[in-house]
Amino acid sequence: MKNYKKDFVQFLxxxxxxxxxxxxxxxxxxxxxxxxxxxxxxxxxxxxxMLLFVVGGVFVFCSFFTRTFIRKWSFQKxxxxxxxxxxxxxxFVFYVMGIWESSGNPFMWIVxxxxxxxxxxxxxxxxxxxxxxxxxxxxxxxxxxxxxRSMENGK
Numbered sequence: 001m002k003n004y005k006k007d008f009v010q011f012l013x014x015x016x017x018x019x020x021x022x023x024x025x026x027x028x029x030x031x032x033x034x035x036x037x038x039x040x041x042x043x044x045x046x047x048x049x050m051l052l053f054v055v056g057g058v059f060v061f062c063s064f065f066t067r068t069f070i071r072k073w074s075f076q077k078x079x080x081x082x083x084x085x086x087x088x089x090x091x092f093v094f095y096v097m098g099i100w101e102s103s104g105n106p107f108m109w110i111v112x113x114x115x116x117x118x119x120x121x122x123x124x125x126x127x128x129x130x131x132x133x134x135x136x137x138x139x140x141x142x143x144x145x146x147x148x149r150s151m152e153n154g155k
Contacts, residue, residue: 004068011068018058026050046097053093060086075127083120087113 030042030050063069064082073081090112094100100108 007067011066022054
């Protein structure tokens with residue numbers, strides 16, 4: 001029960017931080033877009049939509065990457081499932097917000113899936129480098145421990 005409480009608190013902290021970060025980032029992008037196109041206002045309903053969609057996206061992320069709901073999956077399995085679910089969620093959000101008003105064209109879909117695949121492969125590359133470094137550190141610490149134990153036992 002104690003671990004579940006810790007995981008749930010981490011989930012809530014990530015929800016708060018992710019929502020704040022993503023909302024700020026999307027608002028900055030929206031303001032830059034509006035400023036560059038001479039649009040002087042943002043409708044309140046559109047801001048509410050944006051906030052709800054951000055909370056939904058952050059919830060998807062936190063659901064996969066904290067141990068609150070899914071306890072025993074590896075990082076790769078979490079990332080694979082997350083990428084599929086978030087891509088579907090983004091398609092839904094883009095249609096609801098009117099960013100994609102029709103079925104789109106091949107170029108739009110190639111760019112969309114290209115960004116998703118690029119993000120996926122970057123995450124996997126970072127994970128591989130991180131895992132290799134952690135493995136080297138663990139091996140070095142184990143060797144030091146074994147050497148220290150050998151000296152203590154007079155071997």
